[in-house]
Amino acid sequence: MAETVKEVMSSDPQAVDAGATLDEAARLMKEHDVGPVLVTEQEKVTGIVTDRDIVVRAIAEGKSPDETKVSDVCSAELETLSPDDSVDDAVQKMRQAKVRRLPVVDDGKPVGIVSIGDLASDRDRDSVLAEISSAEPNE
Secondary structure (H helix, E strand, O other): OOOEHHHHOEEOOOEEEOOOEHHHHHHHHHHHOOOEEEEEEOOEEEEEEEHHHHHHHHHHHOOOOOOOEHHHOOEOOOOOEOOOOEHHHHHHHHHHHOOOEEEEEEOOEEEEEEEHHHHHHHHOOOOHHHHHHHOOOOO
8 A cells, every 4th residue: 555645646637727717627627537627826726626616616607617717616725735745644634624636736836636536546446436436537
């Protein structure tokens, strides 16, 4: 089992500027086959936006994806991790914050994302969540 976050995180996270539109974030999600995109201001992580955020906080509320800024719907109160934090720290922070993914930052800059699926794949390889998380993406 991994000991540090850098051993389980998905590296090379996708990020958009807080002033980007939801259209831009959605295209990035599609292009890279990811659900979360980190939100940055001056290269520092200030939030996270997910595909669900776009649907529930914007489209379902009648907001236009080509006019709405990412900063208007992203989660801005973030718990973050350092690459050198322990996997146990990641589990504890996820439980406390009741979130499924945490940005990994180095000096405030994005270096990865740890998801509940990453942790399941490392800690409980036989679990359904680990199996789903390691499956090939749907086309």
